[in-house]
Amino acid sequence: MEFPAPVTDADYRATDPDVVALGRLLFWDPILSGNRNISCGTCHHPDFGTGDGLSLGLGEGGTGLGPDRVADPNNLPEQRIPRNAPGLWNLGAREFTVLFHDGRIEQTEDGLRTPMGPEMEQGFATLLSAQTMFPVLSADEMAGHYSENEISRAVRQGIITGEGGAWDLLSARVRAIPAYAEMFDTAMPGRDITFTAISDAIAQFVEHEWRSDTAPFDAWLRGEGSLHPNALAGIELFYGSAGCADCHSGPFQTDHGFHAVGAPQLGPGKAARFESHARDDGRMRVTGRDSDRFAFRTPSLRNVTETGPWGHAGSHSNLRRFLADHAAPRSGLATYLRDATLSPMDTDDWRILNDPTEVTALSASIQGPDRVLAEGEISALMAFLETLRDANALTGRAGIPGAVPSSLPIDR
Known part of the structure; x- marks a missing residue:
């Protein structure tokens, strides 16, 4: 009977502590959602194994956390999120070269493959970083529904990249906060605060925070x-x-x-x-x-x-x-x-x-x-x-921050 080899540090990509610290705040900050009411942590929470505790989650139009999350009667969701929120465990391991339930994004020998096309695939440091483009552009997950905010309007019009696109509008929100500008200068000196830089920071945080090899x-x-x-x-x-x-x-x-x-x-x-x-x-x-x-x-x-x-x-x-x-x-x-x-x-x-x-x-x-x-x-x-x-891994290495630079409320 053959068993897997023990996991070692060599199985994982290295992370930078300053980038991880920046990514931690961005992961928990609702500023990246169209209506500023949902963070990555809303649907990937340590209390629910880095998922959301629901069979099919509620993103935009939901209120509350985990199995207690319900439709907001003042802003009803258009539908449930179609698939179960996956856990985030060990996504910094090098062998994870395919993501999502259907594998629609993949790291190949020729680079990233996603449904979004070559223009949308430029600048992401890793496949995990590229994954973040999808929730922030989804009306049901984070962007918000038609005409609710400037992000959802840009997505509705198909304007994603470039000046005035959804990514640029989200990045501008982060750039406008001095604490984030200072942290980016420390963690990624000389790099502009773009959506791909934001995504790279979040990805490194996920890789570090949810590494699990001490079971x-x-x-x-x-x-x-x-x-x-x-x-x-x-x-x-x-x-x-x-x-x-x-x-x-x-x-x-x-x-x-x-x-x-x-x-x-x-x-x-x-x-x-x-x-x-x-x-x-x-x-x-x-x-x-x-x-x-x-x-x-x-x-x-x-x-x-x-x-x-x-x-x-x-x-x-x-x-x-x-x-x-x-x-x-x-x-x-x-x-x-x-x-x-x-x-x-x-x-x-x-x-x-x-x-x-x-x-x-x-x-x-x-x-x-x-x-x-x-x-x-x-x-x-x-x-x-x-x-x-x-x-050792279930609560995360750094845990949920006490506050985020936007001062928006954190889902705990």
């Missing part, structure tokens, strides 16, 4: 600790007969590949504004290949016990149930209990699962056999997954 499993791999017999039994299953490591391989328990596993779909789906369906075709929307329909990226399992709800659409709020359904996805889909954590909204979140044709198509796409897990096997796998819980 009990890490100590065991390094020969520095022992594990409970139940966890050892789970390891035997995970890396052996249950076949989990076929996809959840490597030091962070992911092959970074894309697999159709039949996870239930709910919410608005991933459709263009002119489309009316509620389907999420996953990787196929990136590649155009029908063989990639309903395939999603294998998530890392670091701190997985803290990152629920689970599934690309947050279909399961109970991890034990998710393990059972994930191992036997066809029967799991047929008997799914609709175990989602959703804020109340006047929406039909179950359009796909209420349509027998859609369910049949989803089931037919599933790759691999069903394997029914016994309760004891699920308990053993849960015991192993608990060893991936890194208590």
Whole structure:
């Protein structure tokens, strides 16, 4: 039975303390949202495993934090965010060269590949930095809805780069705050305060803050600790007969590949504004290949016990149930209990699962056999997954700042 090699410093990119300190404030500052009411930390909060605790989150038009976040009656969201907020663990590791559930941004030998085109890909230091372009431009996540603010208006008109574009307008907000100007001068001397510079700082903070390699499993791999017999039994299953490591391989328990596993779909789906369906075709929307329909990226399992709800659409709020359904996805889909954590909204979140044709198509796409897990096997796998819980990392290395230079309120 083969286990991954222990994680070492060489597996991660180096970070600069001054850049990290700057990025920390920008990560928690709502100034980068169109209406100045949402920060990166709103939907990627340490209290919820660097996610938001919801199956499908609420960005613009939401109020509150985590599972208590609800639609603001004075500024109703247009829809839920179509996919579950992913955790931020170990994104500074060099092996993370594909991001998002559908892998729509990627670091290749030729540079960055994103749906935004070459002009939008210039100047980002890393793939993780480039990732930040998407939430700030999304009406449902951070930008705000049509005509609500100057950022959403620029996005609506398709003006992103250049003078007066959405990125320039956001950067101007940061440039206007003396404390940020001083920190940029220290952290990135000689560099203008542009959106790519802001993104690079946030990315370095995420890389530093959410590094997780001191879990009990890490100590065991390094020969520095022992594990409970139940966890050892789970390891035997995970890396052996249950076949989990076929996809959840490597030091962070992911092959970074894309697999159709039949996870239930709910919410608005991933459709263009002119489309009316509620389907999420996953990787196929990136590649155009029908063989990639309903395939999603294998998530890392670091701190997985803290990152629920689970599934690309947050279909399961109970991890034990998710393990059972994930191992036997066809029967799991047929008997799914609709175990989602959703804020109340006047929406039909179950359009796909209420349509027998859609369910049949989803089931037919599933790759691999069903394997029914016994309760004891699920308990053993849960015991192993608990060893991936890194208590040292869960609160973050620096934590939530007491205040940010904009003086805007922080979601705590």
